[in-house]
Amino acid sequence: MGLAFAEHLSAYADAKGIEAGTISKIAQNPDQSKHLETATFKLGGLDIDLVNLRSEAYAENSRIPSEVAFGTPLEDAMRRDITINALFYNVHRREVEDFTEKGLDDMKNGLIRTPLPPKETFNDDPLRVLRCIRFASRFGFELVDELKEAARDPKIQDALVSKVARERVGIEIDKMVQGQDPLHSIDLFHQLSLYDPVFFSAIPQDISSTFSEKTFPLNSGLANSTVLDAILKRLDARIPRPHPIYLRHFQKDSTAKPRLYLATALTPYYGAAYVDKKKKKHAAVEAVIRESLKLGVQQHYLDGIPVLFLAVDPVRQLCEGYASFPADKARSTIGVALRNKAIHAPNAGVHWTESFLFSLVLELGSLYDVVNDVFNREEAAGVVERYNSFAELVVELDLYDVGDAVPLLDGREIMKAMDTTKGGPWLAIIQSHIIQWQLDHPQATSESCLSWLEEEKAAGNLPAVTSAGPPSKRPRIK
Numbered sequence: 001m002g003l004a005f006a007e008h009l010s011a012y013a014d015a016k017g018i019e020a021g022t023i024s025k026i027a028q029n030p031d032q033s034k035h036l037e038t039a040t041f042k043l044g045g046l047d048i049d050l051v052n053l054r055s056e057a058y059a060e061n062s063r064i065p066s067e068v069a070f071g072t073p074l075e076d077a078m079r080r081d082i083t084i085n086a087l088f089y090n091v092h093r094r095e096v097e098d099f100t101e102k103g104l105d106d107m108k109n110g111l112i113r114t115p116l117p118p119k120e121t122f123n124d125d126p127l128r129v130l131r132c133i134r135f136a137s138r139f140g141f142e143l144v145d146e147l148k149e150a151a152r153d154p155k156i157q158d159a160l161v162s163k164v165a166r167e168r169v170g171i172e173i174d175k176m177v178q179g180q181d182p183l184h185s186i187d188l189f190h191q192l193s194l195y196d197p198v199f200f201s202a203i204p205q206d207i208s209s210t211f212s213e214k215t216f217p218l219n220s221g222l223a224n225s226t227v228l229d230a231i232l233k234r235l236d237a238r239i240p241r242p243h244p245i246y247l248r249h250f251q252k253d254s255t256a257k258p259r260l261y262l263a264t265a266l267t268p269y270y271g272a273a274y275v276d277k278k279k280k281k282h283a284a285v286e287a288v289i290r291e292s293l294k295l296g297v298q299q300h301y302l303d304g305i306p307v308l309f310l311a312v313d314p315v316r317q318l319c320e321g322y323a324s325f326p327a328d329k330a331r332s333t334i335g336v337a338l339r340n341k342a343i344h345a346p347n348a349g350v351h352w353t354e355s356f357l358f359s360l361v362l363e364l365g366s367l368y369d370v371v372n373d374v375f376n377r378e379e380a381a382g383v384v385e386r387y388n389s390f391a392e393l394v395v396e397l398d399l400y401d402v403g404d405a406v407p408l409l410d411g412r413e414i415m416k417a418m419d420t421t422k423g424g425p426w427l428a429i430i431q432s433h434i435i436q437w438q439l440d441h442p443q444a445t446s447e448s449c450l451s452w453l454e455e456e457k458a459a460g461n462l463p464a465v466t467s468a469g470p471p472s473k474r475p476r477i478k
Contacts, residue, residue, distance in 0.1 A: 002050040006039035009050070013043060074099045078115045081128040082106075082135060086115050110141040118150035126160040129194070130172040137176055137185040148192060157197040166202055170293035173198070173262070178299075182261040183229040190222045195268065203291045210275040211284055216268035224264040224365035231361065232257070238375045240384035242360060243391035245400060249351040255299040256354055262289075263305045264361060270309055283309050300349030307345045311355035312362060314342050319356070319390050332439035334394070335402045339435070344403040352403060360387050398442070407434040408449040417453050418465050426463045433462065 006023045013020040021042030038051045053076040071079075073088060077099035080086035083106045088097040098104045100115045112132050114121040122129055129151045136143055143151075150156060160169075176185040189195055195218050200208070230236035232247075250256050263285075272284035283306045295301040318337050325333045338344055344352035363383045367376040394400060407414075414430055415421060430453075437452060438444055444452075456462050 002039040002052065006041055006048075006050045009043070010041065018044065073097070080115055081121065081125075081131050083113050083115055084135070106141075110139070111144055112136045112141045112147065113144045114147060118147045119153065119156065122150055122153075122156045123159065125163075126156055127164045127168050127172065129156065129160060129192075130169065130176075130198070133185050133188045133192075133194075134172055134176050134179065136188060137181050138179050140181060140184070143188065151192045151194070157194070160194075160197045161201045165294075166292060167294040169198060169202075170295045173293055174258070174295065174299070174301075177258040177261040177265070182258070182265075183225050186222055186225045186261070186265045189265070190218065195221065199266065199269075199288050199292050201292075203287055207274055207276075207287050207291060211272055211287075212274070213269075213272040213284070216272070218268050219370050220270070220365060221265050221268045223368045223370040224267045224361050225261060226370060227364045227368060228260060228264045228361045231357075238377050238380075239364065240377075240381050242357070242384055243388040243395075245391045245395060246353050246357045246360070246387070248400070249353045253349065253351070255304075255349055256351075258299050259301060259304050259349065260308075260354065260358060260361075262301060263308050263358060264365075266305065267362065267365070270312070270362070282306070285309055297348075303348040304345070304350050307342075307348045307350045308355060308358045311343050311350070312359045314340065315355050315359040316363075318343075319359075319386055322390060322393070329440065330393075331397045331399065331442070332436045334397065335399050335405075335439040336432075336436055338394075338399060338402050339405070346403060353400075356387065356391075360384070399439075402439070405435060405438065407431045408438060408444060408446045409434060409453065413446075413450065414453070417450060418457065418462075420465045422465075424466050426465055429463050 003023070003025050010020040010023060023039055023041040026038040026040065038049055040047065040049050042048070053071045053073055077086040077088070080100075083098075083100045083103040085103075086098075086100050087103045087107075088099065089095070090097050096104065102113060102115070105111075106113050112135055114128070114132070132143060132147060132151070135141065176182055179185070189198065195216075200216075227239060230239040231242060232250075234241065266285050266288055269283075269285045269288055273281050274284050274287050275281055286302065286306045289295050289302050289305060293301075297303050314337075318334075322330075322334055322337075338352045343355045344350065360383070364380050367380050367383070369375070409417070411423060411427060411431075414427060414434075415423065418430070433456070434449060434453070438449070441448070453462075
């Protein structure tokens with residue numbers, strides 16, 4: 001049905017001089033829950049999917065339809081997730097058709113409602129709980145009370161864990177934090193008690209049993225997300241404004257915003273750890289992202305968020321201790337600290353300013369009683385002043401881009417100065433020495449750097465040159 005209609009529509013468009021793209025057919029595949037043929041093509045710059053009206057039936061233990069048949073417009077509308085997604089456009093009469101008799105009113109009134117009773121809709125497909133939250137966040141709509149009650153039902157929440165593939169959960173969460181109002185989604189998670197079924201219960205027991213914490217301060221997720229939202233949108237006058245240097249990276253990196261919203265939402269797991277099969281300790285948030293959400297390194301979630309969690313302590317130590325650094329070595333000492341991969345991890349998408357902003361948000365979030373909406377503004381002002389004073393010094397010392405600095409001498413030049421043709425661990429140490437010297441001598445050239453390196457070598461201040469390490473292959477024995 002879909003292909004035949006697509007071919008007819010494409011021919012009609014061609015007769016009218018309208019360019020249509022190549023038609024593709026997605027065949028029936030019941031094993032992958034694709035029960036009806038679908039045709040897709042581009043028309044007028046839009047991606048069009050064509051499929052016939054249908055009705056569905058679900059097995060008790062699966063969100064994949066067990067039976068799909070041709071349906072009436074009413075049957076097709078009632079199987080939809082929410083009423084505003086169940087509106088049709090009649091191309092003959094050129095008018096919107098609302099077979100649920102609620103979709104147009106819900107759109108006008110800003111309401112998210114299911115066409116059928118929400119428990120029935122969610123029992124059929126528990127993922128629709130998250131879709132309702134995402135659409136509410138996307139459009140700034142509210143969930144009707146009946147839907148909220150159904151989403152809180154323990155049976156529905158259990159089904160969300162047992163019936164829904166975690167990849168689908170991760171896709172919905174990713175869309176939420178990349179949307180217009182991630183805080184709305186996070187707030188609904190708290191209102192509906194969804195933290196456990198979404199973020200924790202799906203973690204395999206052999207991993208969750210090793211968690212260093214068994215209970216989590218769930219309010220911290222909403223508190224920290226609220227603070228982040230206030231800083232980024234500058235809407236809450238109670239939150240002192242941080243130095244603009246901490247927000248500069250957002251202009252360059254589109255992944256920073258969704259990553260920080262997800263990171264703050266997951267702060268109930270801050271400080272918790274788990275142990276893997278090799279007895280190695282990891283941040284618990286890593287298991288949440290990998291196992292519960294099945295999110296990888298897209299947007300640098302899996303690699304970047306654990307970095308942010310682990311950066312909090314070194315950031316606070318630096319922010320509190322930099323005033324004691326020797327004045328003549330302040331630029332190099334601070335610069336080297338900011339280059340520390342525990343704070344600045346470009347391979348994981350994390351700029352040092354992002355680590356500082358995340359740490360600041362957590363400090364401010366601890367001063368916010370989210371249940372009673374009470375914020376300790378006086379203490380918060382002192383926290384922000386501490387971070388801003390550090391930022392002003394970074395600007396004065398011109399260290400914003402310190403993470404991008406490269407040694408004035410490359411590896412070959414260093415090896416030549418050290419009278420060797422083989423690299424080794426010593427080379428990285430000398431490169432670090434060079435970076436530190438460069439930071440104290442910002443006007444230096446490669447020639448002056450080479451002279452300094454030779455002086456350091458003569459004075460015995462450099463590490464001994466060693467071999468590159470054991471051979472990668474066993475020697476052949478004849």
